[in-house]
Amino acid sequence: MGLRNRIVIFLLMVIILISQNAYSGWQPQIENISIAWGEGDVQLSFEEGDTENRWPFLDAVLNDGKLVFTDLINKRYIVLNNDGSLFKSINWYFYENGEKRKNLDITYRYSNTQGFMTDGSIWSNVGKTFFLTSADGQQLQSIKQRPVELGVISTKYISSSKKLIVIQYPDQTFTVDMQGRYVRDLLNYVNVMSGKRVRKYDSCGKVLGEMTVPDNEYNIIRPAGDGFERVVETIAEYGDPVIAPNGDIYAAKRTQEALIVLKWVWQADPNVDAGPNVPEEVQALPSTSGIYITWNPAPQDPGCVTGYEIERAASANGSFTNLTTVPLTEDRTYNYNDTTATAGATWYYRISAKSDIGNSDPVEVSATRP
Secondary structure, X not given: OOHHHHHHHHHHXXXXXXXXXXXXXXXXXXXXXXXXXXXXXXXXXXXXXXXXXXXXXXXXXXXXXXXXXXXXXXXXXEEEOOOOOEEEXXXXXXXXXXXXXXXXXXXXXXXXXXXXXXXXXXXEEEOOEEEEEOOOOOEEEEEOOOOHHHOEEEEEEOOOOOEEEEEEOOOOEEEEOOOOEEEEOOOOOEEEEEOOEEEEEOOOOOEEEEXXXXXXXXXXXXXXXXXXOOEEEEEEEEOOOEEOOOOOEEEEEEOOOEEEEEEEOEEOOOOOOOOOOOOEEEEEEEEOOEEEEEEEOOOOOOOOEEEEEEEEEOOOOOOOEEEEEEEOOOOOOEEEEEOOOOOOOEEEEEEEEEEOOOOOOOEEEEEEOO
16 A cells, blocks of 8 residues: 555545544543642641541632632642642641631631532532532522522422433523532523533533543552452542632642642533434324324433424425424324325425524424325
């Protein structure tokens, strides 16, 4: 094989790989910053225990990229700039006249991030209390019940084995198929976290991307057996995912040498339509009374789908015109009998799922009426 042919094949392979990876999703992890262990201003601490290790929490990522940590061992909050330099350290206690006192003016508490506001403030949850904290670390509000800004959550069963979660925000309703912790980012996507798995949904309920924080890494020093317990050495522990306001994912990775903040950058595919997916298993069947069209619902029904549009043309390359719109049904069973189709002719149809933010691509079928 000549050099020219080899180059052509190589370029084709590159094009294929690029096209295969052109989709919405989080890009491969990168190491954002590394923080050494210790008690210094820009250090964190951890303790190894018999059953579990105690190490810092990455609580939140702010609008400007600042990282907020809970340093359990040193009993403080640390706020770092996005380059790893210290912005602020807030101790939980202080000493006055030799007596230990609790710091009542603690700022930058963002434990268990729940959602973001456009002004940079963040909702967080501690126990059964929700806190709204401003971008400069000041507590603005605390309430016992889930605020409407974070969505009113309900469950909708569509079969004995399948249920959907409906999240009703003041301006938008999301219907998702995964249960967990729901964080709406400022791109108008909902991120659902179950353990270390994250799934991102658009406003129509479509899954745009999914990823899982890596599993912990261990080195088996001595396997179990002959009366001995297994001895393992922890190489790396990974914290739960943290959603940034722009939809990126962060997670802390603990090693013996340092705490490393990992980052997965969200990249949306501009070619992905905002509307629902196509209706499924569309068929057009001839009958004595017309052309009988049947289909199964789009995955976002129930969800953002408002109905199904049927268009018709007299030829494959002809001009399609609107025939009717079929409303949603409770049992999610759909059909339409086109009694106006002339006998002895082949008719062409396009069926698409409708929504307030756009229609799905059409599914084309045809049939000849006897």
